[in-house]
Amino acid sequence: MNTTAPRRLIAHLDMDAFYASVELLRYPQLQGLPVVIGGSRRNPSATAPRSLDDFARLRDYAGRGVITTATYPARALGVHSGMGLMKAAALAPDAILLPMDFEAYRHHSRLFKAAVTAIAPVMEDRGIDEIYLDLTDVPGAQEAVDGDPLGGVRALAQRIKTAVREATGLSCSIGVTPNKLLSKISSDLDKPDGLTVLMHDEVPTRIWPLPVSRINGIGPKATERLAAMGLRTIGELAASPAHELVSAFGRHYGSWLHEAAHGRDDRPVVTWREPKSISRETTFERDLHPRDDRTQLGPIFTRLCEQLASDLVRKNYAGRTVGIKLRYDDFKIVTRSLTLPQPTRDAATIRLWAGRCLKTVPLNRRLRLLGVKMESLVPGDGQPTVTEPDAPYSLPLFDEV
Incomplete structure (x- = not known):
């Protein structure tokens, strides 16, 4: 036996290039062409392009959006996920720009x-x-x-x-x-x-020749520090004594670097993972001022709360802690949160309490990003709506400025 x-x-x-590949199913005439996805969401009522001349080009884009993904011909021109669209336009001005369609x-x-x-x-x-x-x-x-x-x-x-x-x-x-x-x-x-x-x-023949950045968990900063130590490939990292890595990076991360370089990993495949939080956020095409652009910001804020509530319902969670995130035009990030007396996944309640959070932060600078989040999650079945808090607030909401 x-x-x-x-x-x-x-x-x-x-x-493979998932978002872009889904778009190519919709527009097979774009196969083999440099295509970039990002900048805005698809308008379902928009007229579908009929010819190549009808598609937007990267050179015509103006704004601060970033690339979500790109086809492989576009990547060959130097553009990649996370790159600003304006920067990408300098590299691939004739690339086709498509909006995102998350439902698809x-x-x-x-x-x-x-x-x-x-x-x-x-x-x-x-x-x-x-x-x-x-x-x-x-x-x-x-x-x-x-x-x-x-x-x-x-x-x-x-x-x-x-x-x-x-x-x-x-x-x-x-x-x-x-x-x-x-x-x-x-x-x-x-x-x-x-x-x-x-x-x-x-591992020695196929993994060690690769750059250390190919290991998931070694980011740009760690890559720079390793390069300063003369460790650019995974093989060089594997040959470095463990105690030197621990001395340079600390016990936990240094030990992990040594194990990862040798291809050792005991983590199981986890079929279910409880989320710690659920969030929604958006980066604006241009900086918006809480006062001058309140007619835009108010509906955006409400929609984020509604989308967050929809995510909670879809995933069958409710949350007890509501939080907001603001990024100002100087890139400073501010977050605030409030804990509710009972969990909720009701959109109006989330909007109410997120608004209370908003009233505790300065609204005197233009904003680049706005986000809302629910934490302290619990199973959502039967969770009640939370009533309005009694605490007074003095700063106005966008739609009350």
């Missing part, structure tokens, strides 16, 4: 996740376009095929990719390794439409 424990197999699935993206997200979990049900949802899967016990994953001990998991990964394409018309990239850290790196090794299977003994 074979008592050998099954090989741990964790997959990371990442949809959420629809296709549900489709691909349903297709995947029909094959591999142990899924950790990491966002609208990426998931982790535990393939360890999925039938066929541990089988050898044509002398290849990993042939079964390769076939399973390809089956998952095919199911995603059949359900959505979109491609995805998959990395399969013994853990989440390596799978996250591996799913990006052969994009787009990639399939990478990598075991731990291949």
